[in-house]
Amino acid sequence: MKDEDSGIVIIGGGPVGLVAAMYLAPRFGSVTVLEKRPDPRSRLGAVGRSITVMLSTRGWRALSEVGLEDFVRSICVPIHGRCAHLADGSSHVTPYSRDRRPIWSVERARLHRLLLDAAEATPGVRLCFDQQVREVDLDSPAVVVGSRTLRCRLVLGCDGAHSTTRAALVSRGAREEVRTLEMAYQEIDVPGGWLDPSTMHYWPTGDGFFGAFPLPSGDFAGSLFMRLDGPAPSYASVSGGYDLLGMFTSRFPEPAAAIGDLAGQLASKTVSTITIASCDRWVWEGKLALLGDACHAMAPFMGHGMNCGFEDVRTFVGCLDSIDDTASALAVYEKSRVEEAKAISALSQQHYHTMANPPPDKAAVLVEEALRERLFDLFPERFVPLYEQCAFTEESYATLLRNDLLLESLVEELLGIHGPELVSAPASTLRARVSGAAAAITKES
Numbered sequence: 531m532k533d534e535d536s537g538i539v540i541i542g543g544g545p546v547g548l549v550a551a552m553y554l555a556p557r558f559g560s561v562t563v564l565e566k567r568p569d570p571r572s573r574l575g576a577v578g579r580s581i582t583v584m585l586s587t588r589g590w591r592a593l594s595e596v597g598l599e600d601f602v603r604s605i606c607v608p609i610h611g612r613c614a615h616l617a618d619g620s621s622h623v624t625p626y627s628r629d630r631r632p633i634w635s636v637e638r639a640r641l642h643r644l645l646l647d648a649a650e651a652t653p654g655v656r657l658c659f660d661q662q663v664r665e666v667d668l669d670s671p672a673v674v675v676g677s678r679t680l681r682c683r684l685v686l687g688c689d690g691a692h693s694t695t696r697a698a699l700v701s702r703g704a705r706e707e708v709r710t711l712e713m714a715y716q717e718i719d720v721p722g723g724w725l726d727p728s729t730m731h732y733w734p735t736g737d738g739f740f741g742a743f744p745l746p747s748g749d750f751a752g753s754l755f756m757r758l759d760g761p762a763p764s765y766a767s768v769s770g771g772y773d774l775l776g777m778f779t780s781r782f783p784e785p786a787a788a789i790g791d792l793a794g795q796l797a798s799k800t801v802s803t804i805t806i807a808s809c810d811r812w813v814w815e816g817k818l819a820l821l822g823d824a825c826h827a828m829a830p831f832m833g834h835g836m837n838c839g840f841e842d843v844r845t846f847v848g849c850l851d852s853i854d855d856t857a858s859a860l861a862v863y864e865k866s867r868v869e870e871a872k873a874i875s876a877l878s879q880q881h882y883h884t885m886a887n888p889p890p891d892k893a894a895v896l897v898e899e900a901l902r903e904r905l906f907d908l909f910p911e912r913f914v915p916l917y918e919q920c921a922f923t924e925e926s927y928a929t930l931l932r933n934d935l936l937l938e939s940l941v942e943e944l945l946g947i948h949g950p951e952l953v954s955a956p957a958s959t960l961r962a963r964v965s966g967a968a969a970a971i972t973k974e975s
């Protein structure tokens with residue numbers, strides 16, 4: 531690689547960097563993607579991880595706009611809901627949407643290889659592997675790789691949670707927050723044939739869970755989520771002699787009986803930590819922008835990190851397309867995304883409780899929850915469950931979060947005025963009670 535003017539430079543060849551390259555090269559010319567790792571399509575670069583990621587409407591929109599929807603769909607599995615397996619042996623399915631639309635699960639490594647092939651085939655895109663960017667010069671702008679400096683027109687930091695690009699912004703006064711989540715996970719291979727492949731399955735324990743996602747092969751990609759530190763059960767306690775196999779067998783007897791070589795897998799599979807990162811500045815003048823996990827690495831429980839990153843790319847390109855001055859375009863991009871990322875990061879963190887705790891049975895459902903359910907049924911156009919809206923619409927995450935808080939206030943107010951008996955009131959009474967207040971909520975959205 532020569533010391534030359536390289537057009538647009540993208541740091542990081544993960545899903546977000548590759549999708550960004552495919553959007554940008556046809557519009558703005560030469561795009562160089564610098565990736566620190568070897569090419570995963572070569573044997574040397576293969577990491578052999580089995581994790582799956584969920585694609586929802588926002589992600590599909592971007593994949594469709596770069597012409598990849600059909601290719602990606604062909605390697606995905608549709609998932610219609612989540613099935614909780616409870617300690618008493620019963621199970622409970624929560625559909626992802628009320629009309630049974632699926633979200634789609636794909637092996638991350640397979641999706642990555644497909645995106646690498648597609649980006650490489652895009653005229654104007656150059657992928658460079660084994661190129662770790664050590665430093666970013668915001669003023670030129672330029673990036674330093676090894677002993678070389680690569681000058682360019684625009685730098686995009688798509689370099690994930692531990693972003694070097696974000697560090698350059700922090701050195702100029704941006705404030706970042708980076709921390710390791712208290713839950714860590716191990717990927718465990720789960721054979722198929724005993725679980726319904728149209729849902730994901732999870733076994734909540736209150737302080738963690740085991741989840742299994744269907745794969746195209748019919749098998750499942752499992753993940754054991756357990757506390758990283760602290761007293762047992764935690765990964766830290768394993769090194770002090772804690773019996774991980776015994777814990778798994780007693781807490782998750784069904785999967786334990788089905789998984790081959792469980793002891794070997796638990797002993798040998800890597801324990802992965804999860805980094806959460808955010809930053810209050812995403813751009814520098816007209817020279818640099820952060821996208822994807824580099825500016826919003828979030829908890830994985832909602833399955834939106836990559837979807838949100840793809841949405842960043844669409845917004846970013848939309849700003850460049852519609853605003854001539856690059857510095858103004860980048861400023862508008864930052865302004866329109868920071869609150870979005872905050873909202874979905876907060877929701878993703880909250881969703882941990884949905885996955886780790888058994889869903890309440892009908893009799894024990896809180897009166898607030900029961901009233902919400904009735905509102906969803908009676909006003910299907912006005913009130914839609916939050917998870918469904920995040921997954922199946924492209925509505926602003928921040929607006930969805932705000933509306934959900936308004937719905938919470940409405941429910942509290944209605945119960946305060948009319949008492950818990952409102953939950954079982956006839957539909958006509960309930961309609962009359964809520965219509966005025968519901969209209970106010972809809973107006974806000």
Ligand SMILES: Cc1cc2nc3c(=O)[nH]c(=O)nc-3n(C[C@H](O)[C@H](O)[C@H](O)COP(=O)(O)OP(=O)(O)OC[C@H]3O[C@@H](n4cnc5c(N)ncnc54)[C@H](O)[C@@H]3O)c2cc1C
Nearest residue numbers: 542544545546566583584663690822823833834835836837
């Ligand atoms: C367990 C788990 C489950 C998840 N499930 C989902 C899901 O269901 N749905 C969803 O939407 N998201 C999910 N996510 C989140 C998703 O994986 C991330 O949001 C997504 O990978 C972010 O893509 P990215 O390209 O921004 O960053 P990354 O995937 O982290 O890619 C960054 C790239 O930059 C490279 N890089 C880093 N530093 C440098 C450097 N200095 N120089 C050159 N290259 C560099 C890295 O090698 C890497 O290839 C999940 C995450 C986890 C951990």
